[in-house]
Amino acid sequence: MSDHPDTLRRRLLQAGAGAAALGAVPGAGLLSAQAQGAFDWKKFKGEKIEIFLVKSPRGDLLTKYHKEFEDLTGITVGSEMIPEQQQRQKAVIELNSGNPSFDVIALSYHVQKRQFAKNNWLSDLRGYINDKSMAAPDLDFADFAKGGLQYAVEPDGRVMSLPLNLDPWVIYYNKELFAAKNVAYPKSFPELVEAAAKLNDPGKGVAGFVGRGLKNANVPVWTSFLLGYGGTFTDSKGKLMTDTPEAIESARMYQTLMAKYGPQGVAGFNWNESQSLFLQGKAAMWLDGIGFAQPLEDPTKSRIVGKVGYGVMPPGPKAQISALFADGEGIVATSKKKGPAWYYVQWASNKANQTRMLQAAAGAPVRNSAYAAAQASSDFKAPKEWVDCMLKSAAIAQPGLPIIAPVTEFRDVFGVALTNMINGADPASELKKATAEFQPVLDKSEKA
């Protein structure tokens, strides 16, 4: 029943090429859809669907424009939006019950992808994507960043959701501090460590490097290095590869940067502590997701407005990879309103919404065209360097966490190991212990 991945890729490309051709016609878009005859936004007029969103700038933005969708399609939208942690818990409980109260759900791929796939909670969208009467002309897969599509598509080729937002990890750096010490932005991992060493100035209260040390939150910082070292999370048989020489080397790099050149107490830092330190000009480099440009460039919050550099993750010994988080929206497998739900999903990721998302600084859209569109508008405030960094990072982005069901446990077990390393534990033995502890959990999750 499952297609070969290559077949799907070809089909997606075909769909993409068709849509791209339409997009090239001036004025083509939502209005011309009707002229095509086949696709009709009003097809499901009068139906009602339920959407389950995460409380975030993106959820707020979509909710704000639900009226537009209702006017466009005649479909009534009911939506619920709750904070991330609670949304994930509620999703598991409702979907597990087999009778969820919603048709469309927002999911975070880095946490929920495998869990949703393993339980078959979402419906395959390929039928809609390849059906000209169902896919809006605006849906153009060539316009979607590769990392986002990787997350949305299963290994067997099923497309379970449409991505909306990407969160590749980048290095924010303080140009003023770099210039003062005459240091250039690092081009390799050794240079990164060297720069941190040179810029670290405890006497002035300046840390060479800052990032998440708090368990669970800290794992992507390490995996950012792990991926550059050519490391992977598991082999094809599901055996953990987290105690390999690459893993140990990358963990040692994490330990050096955090314990030696990080601020005091970094073992308890999450992104907010890191951000506030960087905002005050007290850290030279900060590795985290790309979504923090807005506070950094806000004069009421930041002391370093205009001095922030947005650096793409430098190449590691084996590869140049930006660890990626992403989220998207899928249709619940048991939904009785899949048609209208699909209309909502493709509306949510259309160009207009993606551009709005960027303009409102609500996230980093998965569609490349949104960047050009947003930059063309006069009220777009994000620096050009940030946009460049985003596009370059998205091009080299790969999942920053293993695609497994017990992601939270993975983050917890390895997070504790990393925190212990900051406090002086040996990376090799910590990783060995964590791997031994987590392997049975992983085995069990894939068996069940």
Next chain:
Amino acid sequence: MSTPALAARPAGFFLRRRRTYRLLTLPAVLVIAAVIVFPWLFTIYMSGFDWKIGSVAHFVGLSNYTGLATNQRFLEAIVHTFYFTALAVVFPLLLGTAAALVFHREFKGRGVLRAIFTMPMMATPVAVALVWTMMFHPQQGVLNYLLTSVGLPPSLWVYSPTFVIPSLVMVEVWHWTPLVMLIVLGGLAALPTEPYESARLDGATEWQLFRHITLPLIAPFLVVAAVIRTIDAVKAFDTIYVISQGGPGTASETINLYLYLQAFAFYNVGNASAVVVVFFIIILALALLLLHVRQRTKWVAA
């Protein structure tokens, strides 16, 4: 019971009355069965299963419990819970009693100061925790600013595995000392004045007055305060979760935090149920101990 008037009544009357009593207790029994007994039994039942939400449950007997007995992280969580509880009971008790003694005396502005002193109690725990998190920040927190401005070395507070629990206790102390003070003040207000007068006539010092009269007389109140504090400290979750999330690493992970992870982050319902049962037994033992102490103080006080 057996007054002549009652004895004259037919035996069936009492039976019927007893039946009516039973009927009247039925609503309460039903409610308790539904909201306390059933969840309790169901938790014990679930603790025998290996069940992760989203997968099939397997009956595994006691293996969840044997797993916990050898789980270092869980055993450490028990130790952290006791450590945290001990500190979070003793310090508010000492400081609260001291504050009560001060506020029991007559002085100008006492009412206003008392009101100010009880203010922390009225604040929402999560908001309190968030404010303290900011104050604990090792670089930008006000606590380290204060320390360094008087020439002391800065501390890492909740960002250090060694200091995290004492620092969290500091928040608890700030938050809940006023409660202890209120309870003890109530006790002090009810004390008779005669023993003090006669002791003074006998030439007792202030310390002797406190040690041999005040302390024994307020002991029952102190025990009540200790019971309330212990219950609060054992179940403390919000403060720890917001401030340290059980970290750095697992340095401040109490049973509650561990339980939360198992149940709501990992969805290991079977294992989490076993944790609850163990936790319940610990609480039961603690409650019995406190009740025992309470009985003793009653006897001493009388």
